[in-house]
Amino acid sequence: MSNQKSFNIIVSKNLMAAARELQRTKDFSYQGLLKLHANTFQDNPEYPQDVSAQLRMYGRVRSHDNEDDHGWSKNRPIENYGHSLTVYSNMSPQDIDRADAAINLCRPENMQGLSMDAKMEHLATAYKELDYLHSFGDGNSRVNRAFISKLAEASGVKIDWNQISQTKMYVARDKALAESALSHRSAELACMQMPDGRWVDEILKENLTNLNQQFPDVTLKSVVKAISAEIKQEQQNKLIATTAAVTAIEKQIDKEMMMENTLTAKNFIGTQPVVYTSASRTTELQQNREAAFTDYAQHIRTMLLDFNNETQAKIVAYVNSPKPSIQPVPENLFEDIGKNVETLLQRYETEQIPEPRMEFETNKTLNNTTPEPTPDVNSPDPW
Numbered sequence: 001m002s003n004q005k006s007f008n009i010i011v012s013k014n015l016m017a018a019a020r021e022l023q024r025t026k027d028f029s030y031q032g033l034l035k036l037h038a039n040t041f042q043d044n045p046e047y048p049q050d051v052s053a054q055l056r057m058y059g060r061v062r063s064h065d066n067e068d069d070h071g072w073s074k075n076r077p078i079e080n081y082g083h084s085l086t087v088y089s090n091m092s093p094q095d096i097d098r099a100d101a102a103i104n105l106c107r108p109e110n111m112q113g114l115s116m117d118a119k120m121e122h123l124a125t126a127y128k129e130l131d132y133l134h135s136f137g138d139g140n141s142r143v144n145r146a147f148i149s150k151l152a153e154a155s156g157v158k159i160d161w162n163q164i165s166q167t168k169m170y171v172a173r174d175k176a177l178a179e180s181a182l183s184h185r186s187a188e189l190a191c192m193q194m195p196d197g198r199w200v201d202e203i204l205k206e207n208l209t210n211l212n213q214q215f216p217d218v219t220l221k222s223v224v225k226a227i228s229a230e231i232k233q234e235q236q237n238k239l240i241a242t243t244a245a246v247t248a249i250e251k252q253i254d255k256e257m258m259m260e261n262t263l264t265a266k267n268f269i270g271t272q273p274v275v276y277t278s279a280s281r282t283t284e285l286q287q288n289r290e291a292a293f294t295d296y297a298q299h300i301r302t303m304l305l306d307f308n309n310e311t312q313a314k315i316v317a318y319v320n321s322p323k324p325s326i327q328p329v330p331e332n333l334f335e336d337i338g339k340n341v342e343t344l345l346q347r348y349e350t351e352q353i354p355e356p357r358m359e360f361e362t363n364k365t366l367n368n369t370t371p372e373p374t375p376d377v378n379s380p381d382p383w
Helices: 003-025 030-040 047-057 069-070 093-105 116-133 139-155 166-184 200-214 220-226 232-251 283-306 310-321 331-351
Strands: 072-076 082-087 156-160 226-231 263-265 272-277
Touching: 003 139, 003 263, 030 093, 030 139, 069 272, 082 166, 082 200, 093 116, 093 166, 116 139, 116 156, 116 166, 116 220, 116 226, 139 156, 166 220, 166 232, 220 226, 226 263
Parallel strands: none
Antiparallel strands: 072 082, 156 226, 263 272
């Protein structure tokens, strides 16, 4: 396995665990975002040197005191448009306070009683401020999405980022970034030049005008509205059950109880499914265990929503029991999960039907078009 793949697997697994921890602690603040990012890109002495180096690079927090962080920008390619210049904050205290205030408005106690439209507006604003702040050396996009997703779920809003295309997301973000930069750094940008001599503020204004002309209906609010839905109580229970099951599986994955049940997981890293059995602990299986688990956890999250009511009830009862984190997981719970997973995987493979999604109503996608495929999970920094 290449070190780049190892990096992606480590980060994916860490992000899932860190997001679940955020869901548990409900530390919805700028400090909570910093913790989520630090836990996602945490290093380990056992990792290869280049993986550790990449984790440290991604894990760096930008600083207003570092002048190199004042010119943080990106020339982003957008399909059927060209390149779009984006300029981020210089991490001033005012920028951080603005982001923290936007997060605070989205906390459950401040969203209570608001309409869905008002909630989505607050969430779009919070995403806009975090994206402009761009606190980290890298990995901002995936961490911001995870943070906003858990923030939304705490107030009964489910955001499905898979429902929006990369192009529309880029357009919405770049419009918002240009507006923020021109609003908060206008004097500074008027004195900054590109290598070709053009002034940065003029480029941003031109870019914003062109994006608005070519994509008049695409904004961060319209994107969030298109991919969000209200979570009913039954669905909220399923989310709780999913978190409990994945956490339990993660803790038990190396134990005999898990190895004795045949668990099949499509492995996005390779081309063949990986089968976990107590009798097939081959070197290849051990090398691919982390890759298989990462994908298996993603499958579990979706498939658990299709489990029978009896199994769901057991999982909800377990997670709601006193101090579930220190109680042993009932063996029959794993048996029920294993049987359901095996049945569902067989059904997906034999009938070739799409995997189930959360059953909720979403708004129409922008321009009534079918969302483009989601980014490659193997890329170093999916959008």
